Amino acid sequence: MSTEPVLALRDVSKHFGAVQALYGVDLDVHAGQVMALVGDNGAGKSTLIKSIGGIHPFDGGELRFDGSPASITSPKDAAALGIEIVYQDLALADNLDVVQNMFLGRERLQGLRRLDENGMETEARKTLSGLSVTTLRSVRTPVAALSGGQRQSVAVAKAVMWNSRLVILDEPTAALGVAQTRQVLDLVKRLGDKGLAVILVSHNLHDIFEVADRIAVLRLGQKVAEFDAAGTNQQEVVEAITAGSLQKVPGMVEAQPS
Amino acid sequence: MTQVAEQAPLSSTSDAPPGDGSLADYFRAYLVRVRSGDLGSLPIIVGLLIIVAVFGSLRPAFLTAGNFTNLIVQMAGLTTIAIGVVFVLLLGEIDLSVGYVSGVAGVVLARLLTENGLPWFAAVAAAVLTGTLIGLLQGLIITKAGVPSFVVTLAGLLAWNGVVLILIGGRGTVVVSDRVVIGIANRYLPPVAGWVLAAALVAGFVATQLARQRARRAAGLPTVPPLIVALRVVLLSVLVGGAVVLCNASPRGGVPVAGVLMAVLLLVWSYVAGRTRFGRHVYAVGGNAEAARRAGIDVDRVRVAVFMIASTMAALGGVVLASRLRSVDTAAGGGDILLNSIAAAVIGGTSLFGGRGKVSSALLGALVIASVANGMGLLGLSSGAKFVVTGLVLLASLLVDSFARRGRSSRGLA
Structure with missing residues (x-):
C-alpha cells in the first residue's frame, strides 16, 4: 500500500450564491482505509461528496487523485477516475433485476447489437460473491423484490464493479433494521480489506466506530477535527460535531480570499 | 421488516456452480412470482x-x-x-x-x-x-x-x-x-407458404432456445429445466400450427x-x-x-x-x-x-x-x-x-x- 493518498483535498471550498457551504477543507483518503465523514445536518457532508462526485464542482482549492492534480467537473470525470458514489436513495431501477441494474448505462453487447446477458450475469455474480454478498436468491430477481440491505449491497456492488478506487457511501444504513445494518457494515469493511478507499457518510456513531479507520468531523462547512478511530471515543467525536472550534467565522465570507 | x-435466507446460491434448475424450483419460483403479484x-x-x-x-x-x-x-x-x-x-x-x-x-x-x-x-x-x-x-x-x-x-x-x-x-x-x-x-398466402413460415418460426425459436441453454450452461449459469423448454416449443408449435390450420381451412384459403x-x-x-x-x-x-x-x-x-x-x-x-x-x-x-x-x-x-x-x-x-x-x-x-x-x-x-x-x-x- 503506497503512502500517497488516493484522494487528497487541499483547502477546497464551495459556495452557493451567498451561502458558503465549505471553507478550506483538507482531507486525505488512503487506499484500504475507511474514512468516516460525520457532522450535524447542514455541516457540508453532502456538499463535499457531491463535489468530489462532480455534481457541483469545488470552486476553490485543489483536488489530487493518486498524487496528481485532477479536475472533476461532471459525474463522468469522477467515474473515469474510479470514483463511485452510492447515494442514499440508491439510484436503482425497481423494475430491473440485479444484473440489469449493476450494468445500467454500461451494458455489454455481443453480435447483432444484442445484450450480452450471460457475460453480464457471470460478471455480476463474480462481483457479488467477491464481496461475499450471499443473501440474494437469484441475480435475476427484480430489485423491487429485495430487502433494504440487499438493495444497498447491490448498489455497493454496482459501484465497485468498475475498477473503482474510491467508493463514497452516503448514509448506507439509515433506513435499515439491525440485521440488515450488520450486512451492510460487513460489506463496508470488506471494501476496505479489498484495498479500496472508502468515504462513509453517516449519522450513526455506533456504525462508524465499528467500521471506520479514521473519522473526519465537519461543522458549518469546516473540518473541525480528524481522529484515528482507534484512538478516540464517541464522547470526543460528539463534542467535535457540536462544538468543534472553527478557524473561520461563518458570515465573514467577504473576508475570505477565494 | x-x-x-x-x-x-442466507443461502449461497450465488457461489455454488448452478446446473440445470429442477422443475420443482422452477414452479416454486413461478408460484412466488404469481403470489407476489407478477401475474404475467x-x-x-x-x-x-x-x-x-x-x-x-x-x-x-x-x-x-x-x-x-x-x-x-x-x-x-x-x-x-x-x-x-x-x-x-x-x-x-x-x-x-x-x-x-x-x-x-x-x-x-x-x-x-x-x-x-x-x-x-x-x-x-x-x-x-x-x-x-x-x-x-x-x-x-x-x-x-x-x-x-x-x-x-x-x-x-x-x-x-x-x-x-x-x-x-x-x-x-x-x-x-x-x-x-x-x-x-x-x-392471403397460399397454404404451403403458411406452413413454411410457421415451420421457420418454430425452428427459429427452437434454435434460439437451444443456443441460449448451451451458452448459459457453458458460462456456468443456471438454466431453465429442459422440460420447460420443450413445453414452450410444443405450446408455440400448437398455437402457430393451429393458426395456420384454421387460416388454411377458411374460405380465404390461407394466412x-x-x-x-x-x-x-x-x-x-x-x-x-x-x-x-x-x-x-x-x-x-x-x-x-x-x-x-x-x-x-x-x-x-x-x-x-x-x-x-x-x-x-x-x-x-x-x-x-x-x-x-x-x-x-x-x-x-x-x-x-x-x-x-x-x-x-x-x-x-x-x-x-x-x-x-x-x-x-x-x-x-x-x-x-x-x-x-x-x-x-x-x-x-x-x-x-x-x-x-x-x-x-x-x-x-x-x-x-x-x-x-x-x-x-x-x-x-x-
Whole structure:
C-alpha cells in the first residue's frame, strides 16, 4: 500500500450564491482505509461528496487523485477516475433485476447489437460473491423484490464493479433494521480489506466506530477535527460535531480570499 | 421488516456452480412470482378463454375458421398501433395522438397513390416517415420544453385531426386502388407458404432456445429445466400450427398477409425492447428516470426515440387500416382507434406507470378487444353495447392488476 493518498483535498471550498457551504477543507483518503465523514445536518457532508462526485464542482482549492492534480467537473470525470458514489436513495431501477441494474448505462453487447446477458450475469455474480454478498436468491430477481440491505449491497456492488478506487457511501444504513445494518457494515469493511478507499457518510456513531479507520468531523462547512478511530471515543467525536472550534467565522465570507 | 428478512435466507446460491434448475424450483419460483403479484399473461389468457367460451356458445359462427381469419385481419391495424403505445407506456408516458397520426398517414398514403401516382413503396415509405417526423416533433417538444406528454399529444390529437380534415378537403373519400397496398389486409398466402413460415418460426425459436441453454450452461449459469423448454416449443408449435390450420381451412384459403406483417413487427420490436441496449434503457427510464440519468443514459434521447417509435407504428397502423378499408375518408384515425390501442396495451399487461410490460401485450390486448368487437358484431349487438363491454374488460384487467399489486405491496415487494 503506497503512502500517497488516493484522494487528497487541499483547502477546497464551495459556495452557493451567498451561502458558503465549505471553507478550506483538507482531507486525505488512503487506499484500504475507511474514512468516516460525520457532522450535524447542514455541516457540508453532502456538499463535499457531491463535489468530489462532480455534481457541483469545488470552486476553490485543489483536488489530487493518486498524487496528481485532477479536475472533476461532471459525474463522468469522477467515474473515469474510479470514483463511485452510492447515494442514499440508491439510484436503482425497481423494475430491473440485479444484473440489469449493476450494468445500467454500461451494458455489454455481443453480435447483432444484442445484450450480452450471460457475460453480464457471470460478471455480476463474480462481483457479488467477491464481496461475499450471499443473501440474494437469484441475480435475476427484480430489485423491487429485495430487502433494504440487499438493495444497498447491490448498489455497493454496482459501484465497485468498475475498477473503482474510491467508493463514497452516503448514509448506507439509515433506513435499515439491525440485521440488515450488520450486512451492510460487513460489506463496508470488506471494501476496505479489498484495498479500496472508502468515504462513509453517516449519522450513526455506533456504525462508524465499528467500521471506520479514521473519522473526519465537519461543522458549518469546516473540518473541525480528524481522529484515528482507534484512538478516540464517541464522547470526543460528539463534542467535535457540536462544538468543534472553527478557524473561520461563518458570515465573514467577504473576508475570505477565494 | 421481519417478513422481508424471512424472504432472504442466507443461502449461497450465488457461489455454488448452478446446473440445470429442477422443475420443482422452477414452479416454486413461478408460484412466488404469481403470489407476489407478477401475474404475467395469466389473467389475459383466462380472459381470452372466457371470451371464446361465451361467444362460442352464443354464436357457433364465432368459432369458425373463417371468423378466426377475419379476426386476424381486423386486429392487425390495432396491434400495430398498440406496439408503439407499449413503448410509450413503458416510459410512463402517454401518447394521445396515435389515432389521428394513423389517420394522417392514411391520407398521405391515399393521396400520394391516387393523385400523385407514386409507386406503392414510395407512398408507404412517405406515409410512415410522416409518422416518424410527427413523433420527432412531439418528442422534442415534450423533452426540450418540458411539457407533459399528455398535454403535447392532446394538442397533437386535435391538430392531426385537423390535418386529416384539411388533407381530405372537399374530396370526402380518397379511394386506394394500388394492388400491393390493398393486398396488405386483403390477400392471403397460399397454404404451403403458411406452413413454411410457421415451420421457420418454430425452428427459429427452437434454435434460439437451444443456443441460449448451451451458452448459459457453458458460462456456468443456471438454466431453465429442459422440460420447460420443450413445453414452450410444443405450446408455440400448437398455437402457430393451429393458426395456420384454421387460416388454411377458411374460405380465404390461407394466412392473411396482415397476420404475417403483425408477427414480423412483434418479433422485431420484442427484440428491440428485450435484447438491445436501447430497450434496456427504455425500461430503466420508465422504472426510475433519475437512476437512468445517473447511470449516464441520455434520458431525453430515449424519450424522443420512443415517441418517434409510437408515431411511426401509428402511421404503419394507418397504412394497414387504409388497406383494409380500401379508402380513406374524413373519419380516418378517429372513432375508437386511439382508446382501443391504449386499452390493448394495458389489457395485455403493460403498466400505465412505466417500466413494466412487454411488446407482446399489444398482441394479447388487441386479440381481446378485437374478439369482443367481433363476437358482439356476430351477436348483432349495437356498437353502444360493444363499447360498454370493452370498457368493462379494460376495467377488469386494471382491477386484476391492482389486486395483484396490493398482493405485492403486502408482501413488501412493491
